[in-house]
Amino acid sequence: MGNRKYTDEQERIARFAKAMGHPARMAILEFLARQDCCFFGDIHDELPIAKATVSQHLKELKDAGLIQGEIEAPKVKYCINRENWQLASAIFAKFFGQCVCKKESCCK
C-alpha cells in the first residue's frame, strides 16, 4: 500500500466527485434525494437519455456508493445510500472548510 500516488482521502473524495461530475448523474441523485426511493422507469422518464445510458449512469453511482438498488421483480428499485451519502457530505464539508484563504485572494 506504499506505492500509491495520492492519499486515501484524496482518492476517496475524488471518487465521489467523479461520480457527481456529470449532469445526468446529478439529476439522478437529486431525483432520488427528494424521495424515499423509486423505480428505474421513473428515473428514465425523468431524463432525456436512452435507458441503456441511464442504466450505465446508475451503475457508476452504485459503484461509487452513492446509491443502491434492489430487484423488486419485474422492476428495480433504487434509493440513496444513506450511509455513504452522509460520509460524502462530511468529507466535502471538511474539504471545503480547510481553506485558509483570506477575504482577498492573493491572485487576480
Added chain:
Amino acid sequence: MGNRKYTDEQERIARFAKAMGHPARMAILEFLARQDCCFFGDIHDELPIAKATVSQHLKELKDAGLIQGEIEAPKVKYCINRENWQLASAIFAKFFGQCVCKKESCCK
C-alpha cells in the same frame, strides 16, 4: 435556453465535481487550500506527475473557477479562488442537505 437537458444548478455542481474528480486535482486543491498561495514549481514538486500534466490539471481547475493564477515573472503564482470556493462549498452543502432519506435505507 429552453433546449437544455439539465438545470443550470445540475450543470454547475457537475462542473465543480468534475474538476474535483481526479486525485491529482484534489491534491492540488488541498495543497493550495492550506496556504495563501504558491508557485507552479511548488505544486509540481508535490505531485508524482510531469510538469506538462500538472499544467493541464491546473488549467482545468482554473477553467472550473476553483483556482486562479497570476504571472510573477519568471514564475506563476496560484491560489484558491475564494469566491468560487465558497460558492462551491455552499452548493455542495445544499445538495447533500436535501436528502430526505430516513435512518434506514429502503433498499439493501
Added chain:
DNA sequence: TTTCTTGTTCGCAAAATTACGAATAGATTG
C-alpha cells in the same frame, strides 16, 4: 546578446467516458 529559469503549449498515444440500438435475461401474465 546569449544563456538560464520557469511554465505553457503542441503532438501524440493510450485509456476512459458517453451514448445508443440491439440483444438478452428474468419474472409475470395470458
Added chain:
DNA sequence: CAATCTATTCGTAATTTTGCGAACAAGAAA
C-alpha cells in the same frame, strides 16, 4: 408455453481525458 414487461448487458462509435516528452515563449541574469 408464448407473449409481455422491465431493466441490464453487449457491441460499437465518437469524444474526452490523462499523461508524457519535446518544443516553445517570456523574463531574468550573466
